[in-house]
Amino acid sequence: MSQAVTVPGNSDSHSAPNAGPTRLPYPSTVVKGKILWVYAIPFIIMHLAALLIFVPYFFSWTGVALFLFGINFFGQLGIPICYHRQLTHKSFRTPKWVERCFVINALCCAQDTPAKWVAWHRIHHNHSDHQEDPHSPFVNFFWSHIGWLLVENRGTHDIAAYHRYARDILSDPFYLFLEKHRWVWATIYLAHALLFFWGGFGIGYAWGGMETAWQMAWSCTIWGIVARTVYVWHITWAVNSLTHLFGYRNYCTDEGSRNNWFVAVITGGEGWHNNHHFDQASCTVQHRWWEFDLNYYFIKVMEKLGLATNIIPPKHLRWAGRKVTTVNEGGTPLEEIDAPKQPSAAEESETVEAV
Numbered sequence: 001m002s003q004a005v006t007v008p009g010n011s012d013s014h015s016a017p018n019a020g021p022t023r024l025p026y027p028s029t030v031v032k033g034k035i036l037w038v039y040a041i042p043f044i045i046m047h048l049a050a051l052l053i054f055v056p057y058f059f060s061w062t063g064v065a066l067f068l069f070g071i072n073f074f075g076q077l078g079i080p081i082c083y084h085r086q087l088t089h090k091s092f093r094t095p096k097w098v099e100r101c102f103v104i105n106a107l108c109c110a111q112d113t114p115a116k117w118v119a120w121h122r123i124h125h126n127h128s129d130h131q132e133d134p135h136s137p138f139v140n141f142f143w144s145h146i147g148w149l150l151v152e153n154r155g156t157h158d159i160a161a162y163h164r165y166a167r168d169i170l171s172d173p174f175y176l177f178l179e180k181h182r183w184v185w186a187t188i189y190l191a192h193a194l195l196f197f198w199g200g201f202g203i204g205y206a207w208g209g210m211e212t213a214w215q216m217a218w219s220c221t222i223w224g225i226v227a228r229t230v231y232v233w234h235i236t237w238a239v240n241s242l243t244h245l246f247g248y249r250n251y252c253t254d255e256g257s258r259n260n261w262f263v264a265v266i267t268g269g270e271g272w273h274n275n276h277h278f279d280q281a282s283c284t285v286q287h288r289w290w291e292f293d294l295n296y297y298f299i300k301v302m303e304k305l306g307l308a309t310n311i312i313p314p315k316h317l318r319w320a321g322r323k324v325t326t327v328n329e330g331g332t333p334l335e336e337i338d339a340p341k342q343p344s345a346a347e348e349s350e351t352v353e354a355v
């Protein structure tokens, strides 16, 4: 069980000791030498194609604008806000149509289906920095960043694991359909790439004729699709690798999670990873005023617009709420209340066990 050594907002807080092993073997379910070419080949092609941003022919400010737009529209909405906080941890709810739109955004980031992403991340929380963690950097840095996706792992590529860790996701007919027909999400990804290509072609043609049309089509595709996809891959993977190695710790959790300001900046808040491991259910990972959590503020704006409900508050407020309820039922004056009790082991892992 994790033990808090600081209280959010407590000025007396100090950095928690390091945790996590110094070295781990590969997960026991890894089949060494069996490369998952279905992932490896697209990764290689996309990384090579992304290098084309350095070729002047492919540059345009429209392409750069689409790159920045895509990071936020597809990347932030799809991965940290939807796949992570909404689907994996249930830290807020939206109307179903909004949730599915966000899932479409996530599919446009080529990070696989919602059931797989959720199952893998819940396995990570259940075994963080222990051998069965799918991507601990205590195996090695390359493994945690990308290597774990390239090798067969019977613990993560297993239908039984999806049913165990993502049963709630598979109970949704649309997400189950995506799981049964893998060509669907690939088709969605290709469709949005074609939209960017032909949209760029149309803009270029209107701007300067046929020659500009082809240049703009390729610029929008290389910057707005290829480079953006590769960039969002790496900032997502950085949460798995960098934030379990570098940074400070507010809480003495039983793994090596850390708060890393650099990853927090590039991911809109996900880098406050030690805060997240300590309180997985909370919708916000901002435990000190300067640990800015942009994704949380976006969710709060959605709440104002009536698009987000059931936002899970931080743990200390959940305990406080529980305390007040008890007091009200018993009629005890507020002044007589003791500090809220420490969480039980079940409460610490409430997110995973709620599946």
Ligand SMILES: [Zn+2]
Pocket: 124, 128, 239, 240, 244, 257, 273, 277
């Ligand atoms: Zn982690």
Ligand SMILES: [Zn+2]
Pocket: 084, 088, 089, 121, 125, 276, 280
């Ligand atoms: Zn998480």
